[in-house]
Structures are given as structure tokens and as C-alpha cells.
Amino acid sequence: MTADGRKVEILGRRLRRLRRESKLSPEELAGRIGLDPQDLARIERGEARVGIETLFRLLSEFQIDLRHLASLASDEPEEPIERFRRTLT
Amino acid sequence: MAKTANPSEWTVEYERLRDLGTEKLEAGHFAEALEWFEAAFQIAEKTGDRNTIDLAFCNRAVMSVMLKKTGDWIPRLQEILLRSSEARVARFCAYNLALIYDGEKSFKKSLFYGRIALRYSVEMANAELQASAHDAIGNALLAMNDFQAAGSEFEKSMELLPDSSATKRAVVEANLAYSLLMRDHTDAAVSLLYRSLRHLRRHGSAYLRMGPELSLSFALLLVNKPAKAIDHALIALEAGEELDSADTVKNALLIIGEAYKRAGDSPAARRCFDVLQETYYPDKPEVPAMLLGLDLCKVINLRA
Numbered sequence: 001m002t003a004d005g006r007k008v009e010i011l012g013r014r015l016r017r018l019r020r021e022s023k024l025s026p027e028e029l030a031g032r033i034g035l036d037p038q039d040l041a042r043i044e045r046g047e048a049r050v051g052i053e054t055l056f057r058l059l060s061e062f063q064i065d066l067r068h069l070a071s072l073a074s075d076e077p078e079e080p081i082e083r084f085r086r087t088l089t
Numbered sequence: 090m091a092k093t094a095n096p097s098e099w100t101v102e103y104e105r106l107r108d109l110g111t112e113k114l115e116a117g118h119f120a121e122a123l124e125w126f127e128a129a130f131q132i133a134e135k136t137g138d139r140n141t142i143d144l145a146f147c148n149r150a151v152m153s154v155m156l157k158k159t160g161d162w163i164p165r166l167q168e169i170l171l172r173s174s175e176a177r178v179a180r181f182c183a184y185n186l187a188l189i190y191d192g193e194k195s196f197k198k199s200l201f202y203g204r205i206a207l208r209y210s211v212e213m214a215n216a217e218l219q220a221s222a223h224d225a226i227g228n229a230l231l232a233m234n235d236f237q238a239a240g241s242e243f244e245k246s247m248e249l250l251p252d253s254s255a256t257k258r259a260v261v262e263a264n265l266a267y268s269l270l271m272r273d274h275t276d277a278a279v280s281l282l283y284r285s286l287r288h289l290r291r292h293g294s295a296y297l298r299m300g301p302e303l304s305l306s307f308a309l310l311l312v313n314k315p316a317k318a319i320d321h322a323l324i325a326l327e328a329g330e331e332l333d334s335a336d337t338v339k340n341a342l343l344i345i346g347e348a349y350k351r352a353g354d355s356p357a358a359r360r361c362f363d364v365l366q367e368t369y370y371p372d373k374p375e376v377p378a379m380l381l382g383l384d385l386c387k388v389i390n391l392r393a
Contacts, residue, residue: 011388036197048234049271051194051393052339056366059380060373 012046018062019044033057099136103129103145110148117296117332123152143169143178151185155192163189170205180209180218187225191232194393200229217257220249224261231268231392240268256297259288263301267392270308279308299328299337303391306344310386315348322348339369340391347385355381 019029026044030037035054042048050058110125126148133145146169150162163186170182183205190199207222227242243265250258266281282305289298306321322344329337346361362377370376 042234049388049390049393051232051390052336052343053194054393055389056370056373056376059376059383060370063375 010046012044012048015058015062016044022062029061033061096136096138099132100138100141103132103136103141106132107145107148110152114152115296116294117299119152119155123149123156123158126152140173140175140178143173143175144181147178147181147185151189154189176209176212180206180213180222183209184218184222184225187222187229191225191228194232196229196232196393200226200233203229216249217251217254220246220254220257220261223249224264227261227264227268228392231264231271232390234271234390234393236268236271240265240272243268255288256292259285259293260297260301263289263304266301266308267304270304270311271390275308275311279305279312282308295328296332299325299332299334302328303337303340303344306341306348307386307391310344310348310351313351315352318348319345335369339365343380343385343389346380350381 030040106129113122130145186202203225210218223246227239230239263285266278270278302325306318309318322341326341342365346358349358
């Protein structure tokens, strides 16, 4: 997989985590942002980029804060040890 | 024309009006195109020929949908497609349904009708019509993130288009370039986009140049040339405003903002994202700040 492909995959994984933290089923989230559930599943698996409409709806839906976004923009997925450290601060 | 004209004279008049409409359509002047197509439809009815009337209706319907005119356009096109035994009519109907659904961002439906259009084009053994259908299928696949399959469709389209259709070739070439860009073949994409635009600047309308300019600006961002990316995104932005293409304007603003961000000018980037949000997403004031923290090139598909 290319570096770009990995970043899309990271975004997808984080979206899935945010959705689960929000206790939303894939169907519920897809309904809220006007997406086909199959398309949402592809985004979460990192198999799909999003159009501007979906991007705005996703960002707005989760009110993702800047700390989340800084890690979204990074190359590497968050390591478990970093996640553990974060819980200590 | 005299009210007593015979059917063949009405047909000549219909074709004249249709061609005027097509000229306006290719220039991106949709309102004027619709006027000509409406006039052509009225004349088509006088010919009494079912196929001519159906073809005239297709032209009128696709323009009406693009201009958001209310009416039962899609069901009537579907009815013609089911009813017509004439491959030429069915193909035109299916092709226009593919374009309409693409404009409405219903890409699976667009793909479905694009494939029907291709089947009829093959039946008619018409290479140029097959090329248009492959292009429509490719565009739907691009939007659905299937870049490999989209690229294959554009390549088939290029193979079928004669050298004499240089402007159509340039449009398909730009689509192929975008599929390459999404598959990380950035250098090949940039070179194809420059070639396509060289032709379209001389022979194409602003409408045809708008998409390739946007794709080139995105490609230039990916090769870390933000200043050049802004130049091309501004050209697309201007064309989008002139031709009332909200999608083009939104994506151009997004690219310009991202380019300023990459050039280290965060305040300018923020202003750009603010304009985008205030104009098109007034209920989402929280988003511009988020866009500043996100690497947009890695997540966005301009064609989705």
C-alpha cells in the first residue's frame, strides 16, 4: 500500500472509532450524513476517499477536535503505547 | 417556416435547432441550450416521427434537469428507454440518464445507465458513441473510488475516438489523468493534464476546461507546487462562478485553502475555508478550523 493509501486507511479507522465512541451503528451514521451504508463501510475500511459534501458532514457530525485532526494528518497510526500515555495526562 | 411545410422540411428545421442547442450545450451555456432544445422539441412534434420526438425529448429533459426545472423528466426518459425498439433512441436515452444521475451524484444509477448506453452503442457499431459511453462509465467509477476500473474505461474510450475528435480526446485524457493521479501516478497525470489543457485552451470552451484545470491544481498540490496550484484553481473558480457550477467553486476554494496552508500561510487558508463554509455550509461553522488540521489531499476525491 502507498503512503497516501495508508493515510486514507488511518482516516477510515479513526472514523470507525469515533462512530463507535458515539454509539452509532453504521446504518445510523450513514443515514445521518446521507450516505449509502456500503459506502460508509468502504470509507471506514480505507477503501474510499470522500467528496466535499461528505467531508463537511462527517467533520460536523463528530465535531472532531484539533487534537484528533493532528493525528489524522500524520503518517503513522497511533501506537498503543501512545494511546496509553495519553490516558495518563 | 410555413405552417404547411411537409414532414421532411420539419425534420431539417428540427435538426437545425437541435444543432444550435448542442453548440450552446458544448459551450456550457445551459439556459440557452434549453431554449433551443425546447424549440426543437416543438418542431419535432410536427414531424410526426416518434423517434425524432423521443430524441428531442431527451435533449430537452437533460437540460431541464441540469437547470433544476421541475418536471417528471426522469420517469419519462425511463419510459422511452423501455418502450423504444430503436437502438439509436434507447442509447441516447440511457446515455442522458447516465449524465443526469452523475449530475445528481447518484453514481450507481449513472453507472447502470452508462452500461446500457454502451450495450446499445456496441449494437449500433458506432465507435464514437461507444467512446462516450465508456467515458460516462469511467466518470461514475471515478466518483465511486474505483480508479483502476475508471482508468480502463477512459483508455477504451481513447482507443475508440478518432484523431479528428481531438477535443473529445482531450476531455477523456483529462479524466484518465485524474484516475492516474488517484493511483499515485502523479507525474504521468500532470503531463497528461498539461497536454489536455493545451488543446482545450485553443479549441475547448470554459465549460470543458473547468474540470481539467481543477484536476491540474490538485495534481500540483501533490507535487508540492502550491503557488501554481492556486493559479489553476483560480481559473477553475472563475469558470465555476461564470457557469454556475457550485461543485467546481467549492472544490476550487478547498484546493486554494489547502495550497495556502501548504505554503505556510494559515490565515489565508482559514479565510478561504471560511468563505467556503459561509457560502455553502452556513450551518457548519465548526468545520473551517478542522480543515486547517487535516491533510485534505489524502482524503478528498474531487469527483465524488
